[in-house]
Amino acid sequence: MPIPAAGYPLTAALSPRVQVVETTDSTNADVVAAVTADPAGWPHLSLLVTDDQRAGRGRLDRTWTAPAGTALAVSVVVDAGRIPMEMRGWIPLAAGAAMTRAIDARLVGHGPSAQLKWPNDVLVDGGKICGILAEAVPGSLDTVVIGSGINTRMTRADLPVSTATSFAAMGVEVFHDFDAALEGAEVVMMLRLQQERMAGQFIPSAREYHHLYGLTKKRLARAVPEALVMHPGPMNRGVEIDSEVADLIDRSIITQQVEMGVAIRMACLDILTRTARGVEGWA
Template identity: 60%
Template sequence: MTSAEPTLSGRYPAGSAAFPHRDLIGLAGLAPWEILFLLDEAEQWVDLNRQPQKRVDRLAGLTIINAFFENSTRTLLSFEIAGKRLGADVINMAVAQSSVKKGETLIDTAMTLNAMHADAMVIRHQSSGAVRLIAEKVDCPVLNAGDGQHEHPTQGLLDALTIRKYMQGKGAQGDFGGLTVTICGDILHSRVARSNIHCLTTLGADVRVCAPPALMPAQIEAMKVTPFHNFDAALKGADVVMMLRLQQERMSGQFIPSPREYRHLYGLTMERLALADVDALVMHPGPMNRGIEIDSNVADLAGRSAITTQVEMGVAIRMACLDVLTRKSRGVEGWA
């Protein structure tokens, strides 16, 4: 550990050393204090978003482009609200009507966006690595809103903030050390799972992953998680149960025999939830397949389900990320 690396008790260094990155492409490789810094920065926006007056002028005069090459109403809306509540001008790029559909290359699109002198870009793309490619071609900060099977960093951050808020509500300090988190579903294709694994293991949580054999990545143990194929075993003593969406297009052929069989083996029911800790938190990034990976009475379980809280924390996390990534361009003291 060098002098620039604080212990967790010291939280993080001052100024830009707390988060020295221009972009947020993924959570892999981030230091614990860098993640904690973003979580702490989001707290002020959680409070603001619960007030009648939700708008500030922190990013007044800045232009943010949300370029979503892959559809996601929930994530796009969350980023749009985040930017507007910070006072920025937010432009949503309609990719379906763009030159990309006419054969323009991704690099050409990046060059075009760069010529518009945006102050930050939020990119979502169906191909892993596409967001990093764009980030290398533009002059402003780039925030990854999901790229292929790679990462979805703000989802990992908002889930961590949701967990911390829940633990604090129980009277705990909100530390992640000693927490057992079970993530169940399509681990193989899930960028949400990947970002959560990077985030939670970095913060010290014990992460279990559970999936049918065909949906479990090879050598997943290298990500410092414990793999399970038996959901009941993976649930025993878990403090947090995070279910992943099983995509309809993957419900036949080599992955699973049928939705009915999947629910029988991997669906979160009230009976299964009883195997976890007595007040285990239930999470799902949405949209949900009710009655397949999660039953409605579990998804709507008062005091235990944090699914709507995840949506709320998402706006706050995205506000924090947009604020932090634009501090250098705004000349914020300590961020030059």
């Protein structure tokens, strides 16, 4: 699996060990074996990732395979010592909920949303896009390895069953390089970095985030000349977007977007609460 020149700074800001391998049979099996052999070398949130897993495992020892480069397999070490023993059965579901939110964030503008199917599958429009397997490390009561397999670039012809789906099958192209993603774009939709909601330091620094993912005029030049710039607001100027881009008169529609967004949200709330309020209407 190729590593971008910039590495994975957002992941590295959270994980003490990020190991990328070209190929493996099973990331979960590898991490379980590694933690067993060297617990100190694989602390909480250490992870192993590849885009070529040859013998992935699911619940009930079901096998999971995909052509090289078409799926992402990642296994993460979790210290469950602070979780009461009777609550640990919820770990796979919590992991599934987190993965559902992560996948849903990649589907903005593509129609269907991600949903969690009990206990460990993530579905999009009824098709399985991700499976999750959590297993305890033998000999350790407090260490759990959570593995996930996400169908990324798998075409419909490559999908193993008709009930599966992938980002590529839905027409969603996944990029790991922001500059590459901007090439030929007609609309650039930025998202606000919600630092006030972060429980910890999720990024090395705002400056580094801007260097890697901030929208500047130089970066915007990779899009088509008439590309529109959008942002849900409020903006962190100088972090995810530069002021000179946000204020482009002929390209930025952020002000109109925010203004109309309030009206649309008010209309949705009005319609959805009409029954409860005893008001006749669509809902």
